[in-house]
Amino acid sequence: MLRKLPKIELHCHLDGSVRLNTIIEVAKQENIELPSFEVETLDSLIKVPEDCTSLEEYLKRFDLPNKIMQSKSSLKRIAFELLEDCARENVKYIEVRFAPSLHRQKGLSLEEIIESVLEGMHEAEKIYDIKSNLIIGCMRSMSVEEAFSVVNAGEKYLNRGVVAVDLCGIELEGFASIYKEPIDLARSLGYRVTIHAGEGASGKNVLDAINLLGAERIGHGIRTKDTNEAYDLAKAKKIVFEMCPTSNVQTKAINNFSKHPFYNFYKDDMLVTISTDNRTVSDIDLTNELNIIFDEFNMGIEEYSKIYLNAVDACFADSNTKDWLRSLI
Ligand SMILES: O=c1[nH]cnc2c1ncn2[C@@H]1O[C@H](CO)[C@@H](O)[C@H]1O
Numbered sequence: 448m449l450r451k452l453p454k455i456e457l458h459c460h461l462d463g464s465v466r467l468n469t470i471i472e473v474a475k476q477e478n479i480e481l482p483s484f485e486v487e488t489l490d491s492l493i494k495v496p497e498d499c500t501s502l503e504e505y506l507k508r509f510d511l512p513n514k515i516m517q518s519k520s521s522l523k524r525i526a527f528e529l530l531e532d533c534a535r536e537n538v539k540y541i542e543v544r545f546a547p548s549l550h551r552q553k554g555l556s557l558e559e560i561i562e563s564v565l566e567g568m569h570e571a572e573k574i575y576d577i578k579s580n581l582i583i584g585c586m587r588s589m590s591v592e593e594a595f596s597v598v599n600a601g602e603k604y605l606n607r608g609v610v611a612v613d614l615c616g617i618e619l620e621g622f623a624s625i626y627k628e629p630i631d632l633a634r635s636l637g638y639r640v641t642i643h644a645g646e647g648a649s650g651k652n653v654l655d656a657i658n659l660l661g662a663e664r665i666g667h668g669i670r671t672k673d674t675n676e677a678y679d680l681a682k683a684k685k686i687v688f689e690m691c692p693t694s695n696v697q698t699k700a701i702n703n704f705s706k707h708p709f710y711n712f713y714k715d716d717m718l719v720t721i722s723t724d725n726r727t728v729s730d731i732d733l734t735n736e737l738n739i740i741f742d743e744f745n746m747g748i749e750e751y752s753k754i755y756l757n758a759v760d761a762c763f764a765d766s767n768t769k770d771w772l773r774s775l776i
């Protein structure tokens with residue numbers, strides 16, 4: 448049932464969603480060394496293992512895809528293919544996210560990197576019945592200066608596909624305050640703001656992401672359930688949660704799906720949405736992600752519509768796109 452329904456994906460990392468065959472083909476074309484050129488071996492190197500113990504360990508899986516995401520043509524191709532994969536399971540709108548700073552290893556400028564990804568997305572939009580926008584992320588493992596550079600580089604693309612800024616990568620307790628200036632700058636330039644928080648560390652980070660960084664949406668945020676102040680603030684401010692249950696089980700942010708706060712949040716009228724986080728690294732698509740949650744919590748089509756409409760309201764698309772998305776359900 449879910450495969451045929453229109454879907455919206457608000458939280459999907461480009462570098463975590465690269466096709467395995469594409470990794471091999473790009474590596475051959477560009478003479479890039481890989482630990483293996485066998486699909487099965489690469490599969491086990493890029494997909495998160497069942498015994499993964501933490502977000503830190505999960506994040507190590509991104510070195511491999513990023514090796515082959517260092518040219519304009521590969522960035523464009525990978526962005527195109529992500530939309531193609533999404534369109535094939537009836538995702539009608541996706542906000543792709545990535546961290547431009549990870550793609551500078553062979554000398555591309557931040558502008559060239561962003562532009563290449565946008566080109567791939569726009570090309571796919573011409574062929575498939577899907578719309579998209581781009582969220583650019585600043586890595587929390589890099590300097591605050593680098594975050595400023597990313598925000599400044601993305602500015603000229605703000606009306607051409609870039610809609611928002613994100614902070615991603617490793618989550619330390621109390622990370623938010625040092626990013627206040629670049630995120631304030633981004634907001635003043637017209638970026639919307641979504642922040643990964645309350646995933647690898649406590650719900651206090653969610654509180655800070657809202658209060659200090661002005662986050663309108665929170666990536667994951669599952670530990671908000673343990674911090675009353677963050678929960679109440681998120682509810683009062685109508686903050687939207689981009690929840691990615693499969694990724695949360697893999698990073699051990701929770702022990703199993705039955706412990707996921709998604710359904711409790713939903714019943715309490717918190718604004719929840721469901722996404723994949725990383726299609727390849729987490730080995731999941733949006734249809735299956737929804738299937739897992741719908742089975743676990745016995746949900747049906749009415750509940751699906753509500754979650755879909757949450758995503759329409761929460762997405763960073765223009766009003767025409769939102770009207771179109773509303774007309775589909
Ligand atoms: O769930 C997550 N939490 C935090 N960071 C993540 C997650 N998934 C991926 N990335 C990080 O975002 C970068 C840019 O896309 C990836 O390279 C990875 O390091």
Ligand SMILES: [Zn+2]
Pocket residue numbers: 458460615643666724
């Ligand atoms: Zn993420």
